[in-house]
Amino acid sequence: MSLTDELGTYLGSANTRAQLWAALAEHCYLALLPILFGVVLAVGAGWLGQAWPPARGTLAVVANLVYTIPSLALFVVIPGVIGTTILDSINVVVALSLYTAALLVRPMLDALAAVPQAVTASATAMGYRPARRYFGVELPLAVPVIAAGVRVAAVSNISLVSVGALIGVGGLGRLFTDGFQREYYAPIVVGVVLTLLLALVVDLLLVLLRRVLTPWQRPTPTSRTDAEVAA
Amino acid sequence: MIAEAVAWFGDAANWSGPGGVPARVLEHVGYVALALAIALVLAVPVGLLVGHTGRGAVLLVGAGNIVRALPTLGVVTLFFLLLAESTPAAVVGLVVLAVPPVMAGTYAGVQSVDAHVVDAASGVGMRGMQRLWQVEVPIALPMVLGGVRNAVLQLVATAAVAAYVGLGGLGRYLMDGLAILDYAEVVAGALLTAALAVVLDLLLAGLQRIMVPRGVRLAELTTSKGPA
Numbered sequence: 001m002s003l004t005d006e007l008g009t010y011l012g013s014a015n016t017r018a019q020l021w022a023a024l025a026e027h028c029y030l031a032l033l034p035i036l037f038g039v040v041l042a043v044g045a046g047w048l049g050q051a052w053p054p055a056r057g058t059l060a061v062v063a064n065l066v067y068t069i070p071s072l073a074l075f076v077v078i079p080g081v082i083g084t085t086i087l088d089s090i091n092v093v094v095a096l097s098l099y100t101a102a103l104l105v106r107p108m109l110d111a112l113a114a115v116p117q118a119v120t121a122s123a124t125a126m127g128y129r130p131a132r133r134y135f136g137v138e139l140p141l142a143v144p145v146i147a148a149g150v151r152v153a154a155v156s157n158i159s160l161v162s163v164g165a166l167i168g169v170g171g172l173g174r175l176f177t178d179g180f181q182r183e184y185y186a187p188i189v190v191g192v193v194l195t196l197l198l199a200l201v202v203d204l205l206l207v208l209l210r211r212v213l214t215p216w217q218r219p220t221p222t223s224r225t226d227a228e229v230a231a
Numbered sequence: 232m233i234a235e236a237v238a239w240f241g242d243a244a245n246w247s248g249p250g251g252v253p254a255r256v257l258e259h260v261g262y263v264a265l266a267l268a269i270a271l272v273l274a275v276p277v278g279l280l281v282g283h284t285g286r287g288a289v290l291l292v293g294a295g296n297i298v299r300a301l302p303t304l305g306v307v308t309l310f311f312l313l314l315a316e317s318t319p320a321a322v323v324g325l326v327v328l329a330v331p332p333v334m335a336g337t338y339a340g341v342q343s344v345d346a347h348v349v350d351a352a353s354g355v356g357m358r359g360m361q362r363l364w365q366v367e368v369p370i371a372l373p374m375v376l377g378g379v380r381n382a383v384l385q386l387v388a389t390a391a392v393a394a395y396v397g398l399g400g401l402g403r404y405l406m407d408g409l410a411i412l413d414y415a416e417v418v419a420g421a422l423l424t425a426a427l428a429v430v431l432d433l434l435l436a437g438l439q440r441i442m443v444p445r446g447v448r449l450a451e452l453t454t455s456k457g458p459a
Contacts, residue, residue: 065429068429070387071388071392072388072405072424073391073405073424076418077425156299158300159300159302161302162303162304162305163303166304166395166405166406167409172302173302173304176304177308185312188308191302191305192302192305196297196300199300
């Protein structure tokens with residue numbers, strides 16, 4: 001049976017299609033929720049680095065160390081650390097949140113440190129207290145750098161979730177273990193293609209989100225600004 | 232968890248024979264080294280060519296991004312079904328995942344060489360190949376090694392995942408431990424894999440520091456001492 005026939009039979013079954021949708025939904029949840037947690041952690045780390053500069057070195061070293069740990073190793077150790085069972089999907093979410101944060105901390109610290117002194121001084125002079133200055137001035141200026149990091153983290157999370165299939169939680173990754181056990185190409189090929197498509201779609205959405213969050217970086221021709229003024 | 236793992240490491244039976252820690256570490260390093268060597272042979276010339284001529288950069292970067300999104304488990308299981316043999320399948324899968332970071336690092340390194348430096352090299356009469364080997368490659372070397380570091384991290388992690396299709400190495404402790412629900416063995420395997428990744432990364436980081444050409448280091452010193 002050729003691969004195309006195999007794919008046809010596989011995708012032709014309504015049962016399979018329902019399974020694929022469920023796997024895709026689980027994959028999105030496992031890969032994207034950690035982005036949110038990771039960004040929150042990195043924002044916290046950035047705040048610490050701004051408030052107390054000596055912490056920057058330690059934060060960077062810890063982030064680098066976390067990023068070095070192989071995914072499978074992190075997935076299986078987390079239940080022992082936080083007391084969940086090994087088959088709990090929380091393990092994967094926690095591990096990927098840590099990776100996302102680890103990836104973001106370094107660029108975040110650099111971007112925040114690069115905010116011009118004059119800008120922070122002006123904000124302070126206008127009466128911004130430290131917290132409002134961080135969230136209202138420094139953090140928005142670091143958005144382009146953070147956005148670049150988030151894109152990398154999202155793509156790498158989407159690819160890493162599949163490894164979770166080895167501990168029973170893997171979204172589309174289960175298609176790989178399924179195909180391997182049944183010596184069946186179709187689920188593996190479909191799994192790889194869906195993972196790549198998901199990564200592509202999420203990446204495009206993140207590019208759009210970045211554009212929305214950084215209006216000052218958009219190229220605005222003078223004519224348009226005039227038109228807006230006239231309106 | 233800690234006590235169980237300590238007990239596992241304390242058991243002499245886990246340190247000898249083909250399933251012992253030293254043998255498994257060597258196996259793991261062996262797969263990583265083999266895949267890295269093949270990846271270097273394939274990726275470095277392409278990276279140098281693209282960086283030197285500036286042609287094909289968009290394609291190279293795009294291909295690198297696609298491979299980053301490839302699920303490693305999918306690649307390994309797919310090659311296993313194609314080749315029906317665990318070691319070659321795993322090594323091919325590892326090479327596929329190691330090529331893009333090495334290629335991207337090499338390309339970025341050559342690309343990042345200051346245009347004035349390349350211009351000066353031509354000015355003193357260096358030909359294309361001389362310029363590449365005597366100027367661009369030495370300056371690019373630290374970034375090439377940066378790509379190698381990324382590739383090695385990826386390889387150590389993926390070689391552990393490839394234990395699923397029957398590859399040896401440290402992933403065996405993880406897979407065998409999970410199969411018989413021996414959590415001590417799983418944790419020991421995880422700690423060993425993580426330790427191996429950290430040690431290899433530190434070694435390469437050291438190498439990366441040594442590889443910065445003396446001229447570049449001196450230039451950086453003078454610029455950082457310059458007026459702020």
